[in-house]
Amino acid sequence: MRAPVQINDEISPLRRVVVHQPGAEIVRMTHWDLERLLFDDLLSPAETALEHQLMVQILADAGAEVLEITELLAEAVTRAPIAALEQLVHRTCELAGVSELGPKLVRWPGDELARALVSGVHWRDLPDLPPSLARIRARISDPRDMALNPLPNLMFMRDPCIAIYDRVIVGRMATPARARESLLTAFALEWADQGVSGELSFADPHAQPQAHSGLEGGDVLVLSPEVLMIGCSERSQPQTIEYLAREVLFPSFAKLERVYVVMLPQQRSMMHLDTVLTQVDTGLFLGHAPLLGRSLADGGAGVVCLAPGRAPQLREELSVVDVLRESFGPDTTLVACGGEDPLHQEREQWTDGANSICLAPGKIILYSRNVRTIEALAGLGFEHVRVSTVQELDHRKELVRAGMAAERTVFGFSGSELSRGRGGGRCLTMPLRRERT
Numbered sequence: 356m357r358a359p360v361q362i363n364d365e366i367s368p369l370r371r372v373v374v375h376q377p378g379a380e381i382v383r384m385t386h387w388d389l390e391r392l393l394f395d396d397l398l399s400p401a402e403t404a405l406e407h408q409l410m411v412q413i414l415a416d417a418g419a420e421v422l423e424i425t426e427l428l429a430e431a432v433t434r435a436p437i438a439a440l441e442q443l444v445h446r447t448c449e450l451a452g453v454s455e456l457g458p459k460l461v462r463w464p465g466d467e468l469a470r471a472l473v474s475g476v477h478w479r480d481l482p483d484l485p486p487s488l489a490r491i492r493a494r495i496s497d498p499r500d501m502a503l504n505p506l507p508n509l510m511f512m513r514d515p516c517i518a519i520y521d522r523v524i525v526g527r528m529a530t531p532a533r534a535r536e537s538l539l540t541a542f543a544l545e546w547a548d549q550g551v552s553g554e555l556s557f558a559d560p561h562a563q564p565q566a567h568s569g570l571e572g573g574d575v576l577v578l579s580p581e582v583l584m585i586g587c588s589e590r591s592q593p594q595t596i597e598y599l600a601r602e603v604l605f606p607s608f609a610k611l612e613r614v615y616v617v618m619l620p621q622q623r624s625m626m627h628l629d630t631v632l633t634q635v636d637t638g639l640f641l642g643h644a645p646l647l648g649r650s651l652a653d654g655g656a657g658v659v660c661l662a663p664g665r666a667p668q669l670r671e672e673l674s675v676v677d678v679l680r681e682s683f684g685p686d687t688t689l690v691a692c693g694g695e696d697p698l699h700q701e702r703e704q705w706t707d708g709a710n711s712i713c714l715a716p717g718k719i720i721l722y723s724r725n726v727r728t729i730e731a732l733a734g735l736g737f738e739h740v741r742v743s744t745v746q747e748l749d750h751r752k753e754l755v756r757a758g759m760a761a762e763r764t765v766f767g768f769s770g771s772e773l774s775r776g777r778g779g780g781r782c783l784t785m786p787l788r789r790e791r792t
């Protein structure tokens with residue numbers, strides 16, 4: 356059933372979420388591609404799938420309906436009007452520099468096409484196309500001989516589209532490796548039977564001026580109906596954020612008072628705001644303290660306030676934590692990812708210690724490898740519940756049930772493979788509905 360989007364904050368009980376279990380697309384990578392495909396290592400497909408399944412089970416046992424994007428996409432491909440499908444395929448091929456493929460692909464059976472759009476297409480599967488320069492070059496220089504590249508980052512479902520309040524904003528992926536993802540995700544959400552009702556904003560990446568490129572979901576935190584926080588990062592560009600705030604957000608959401616823009620270092624370890632900051636409970640955040648606990652003057656991240664009808668204002672004297680206190684009260688606290696030791700702060704920020712997904716206030720999921728972060732959370736009353744594939748399914752369900760009933764819980768699971776793609780629980784999930792509390 357199509358359902359309206361409802362995301363008014365980062366922590367209310369999670370009820371509907373989109374994920375993607377990594378599949379054939381991660382098998383089609385080689386070490387030659389790692390940098391271009393934004394990975395730090397080749398992942399073991401079986402281990403990665405197990406880790407991901409474990410996370411999905413925790414989400415489901417905690418009460419969320421979990422949707423798989425490839426199922427939505429397969430449904431959308433068969434349900435969408437032919438003109439919409441042709442447009443999707445045409446744009447996909449255009450982005451890949453192989454426009455000649457479009458008319459052929461669009462006639463593939465729906466399931467096959469949906470799979471191909473995610474895991475890529477080999478030239479050898481297109482025997483009757485006339486020779487082209489693209490094909491010849493692929494044969495000479497690409498050992499995999501791909502006409503359409505795989506999308507190994509699709510598992511990081513947070514980034515291609517962004518649910519804000521009652522709508523989905525279609526992202527602008529900043530790198531060629533991920534460009535197709537926002538087209539596919541928007542198409543799936545728009546046309547699948549289980550998609551979203553209501554408007555998709557900013558919906559046509561090609562209709563906007565080219566300058567408005569670069570807006571990824573990991574940079575957007577929906578803190579309250581009044582306040583959003585957006586990272587101006589390696590991936591989300593200042594012009595795009597300003598345009599989005601002025602043209603889409605303030606005119607659409609009457610309650611929205613301000614958008615805080617956090618000026619992040621333009622570097623891979625902090626590619627999105629949620630790699631350094633996530634919310635874990637009312638008035639409680641988890642984050643990279645050296646960056647967020649200091650003002651710009653003191654070496655921390657700068658914060659700019661955008662408000663309707665006003666010029667952007669740099670809050671030079673305030674840290675991100677100060678700004679959060681200004682909005683959510685003086686008791687608002689930042690738990691340091693990695694604890695107090697600078698060495699472990701750096702190590703665990705890199706392994707997504709700050710990137711938690713909140714299942715309900717005070718109930719979060721984190722990779723269990725981030726032991727110092729989990730210790731720091733324990734100091735604030737979080738019980739660590741370790742969830743693992745060696746446990747019987749019923750036992751795992753019971754652990755999640757008990758953890759959800761406790762005051763504060765961090766569900767830890769192994770993310771040894773997943774973390775090599777540089778994303779944690781928040782990056783791997785795209786919430787569409789949280790309960791109104």
Ligand SMILES: NC(=O)NCCC[C@H](N)C(=O)O
Pocket residue numbers: 392393394508511513514533572573574626627629630776777778779781782
């Ligand atoms: N929100 C996030 O931080 N997503 C993680 C994305 C990781 C992916 N390998 C990327 O570089 O885009």
